[in-house]
Amino acid sequence: MTLQAIIREADCIGCAKCLDVCPTDAIIGAPKFLHQVLADDCIGCERCVPVCPVDCIDLIPMPDAVDPEKITHEKRLERKAHFGFLAKRRKERLLKQKQQAKQRFANMRDQMKDLL
Numbered sequence: 001m002t003l004q005a006i007i008r009e010a011d012c013i014g015c016a017k018c019l020d021v022c023p024t025d026a027i028i029g030a031p032k033f034l035h036q037v038l039a040d041d042c043i044g045c046e047r048c049v050p051v052c053p054v055d056c057i058d059l060i061p062m063p064d065a066v067d068p069e070k071i072t073h074e075k076r077l078e079r080k081a082h083f084g085f086l087a088k089r090r091k092e093r094l095l096k097q098k099q100q101a102k103q104r105f106a107n108m109r110d111q112m113k114d115l116l
């Protein structure tokens with residue numbers, strides 16, 4: 001049985017720790033706000049479960065319509081392409097964030113030089 005994550009919204013404290021570990025960016029939300037899982041984007045990898053400090057992420061059986069064990073070959077290929085796209089998009093996002101952080105650091109360093 002393939003599983004899918006869901007967040008018990010009433011218990012979520014919005015710490016955003018689950019966002020960092022999700023390989024498909026299936027969790028949406030911002031710091032201090034409750035988070036939700038996009039059902040179509042979750043692969044049930046369970047990485048988000050142990051990082052949640054309040055244990056508010058549950059794993060439930062995936063609906064038959066998207067369960068890779070129950071769908072047609074064509075649908076499986078379609079989902080594989082979808083998750084490939086999500087993984088690529090996440091990789092690009094992380095790279096962009098890294099470059100932005102690097103740029104911010106360089107700007108700060110330049111400002112410090114000007115002050116000295």
Ligand code: SF4
Pocket residue numbers: 004005021022023024025026027037041042043044045046047048049
């Ligand atoms: S189970 Fe995996 S894919 Fe699904 S929300 Fe958690 S980390 Fe993301």
Ligand code: SF4
Pocket residue numbers: 007011012013014015016017018019029034035051052053054055056057
């Ligand atoms: S790790 Fe848990 S408490 Fe923190 S944002 Fe995610 S679901 Fe909410």
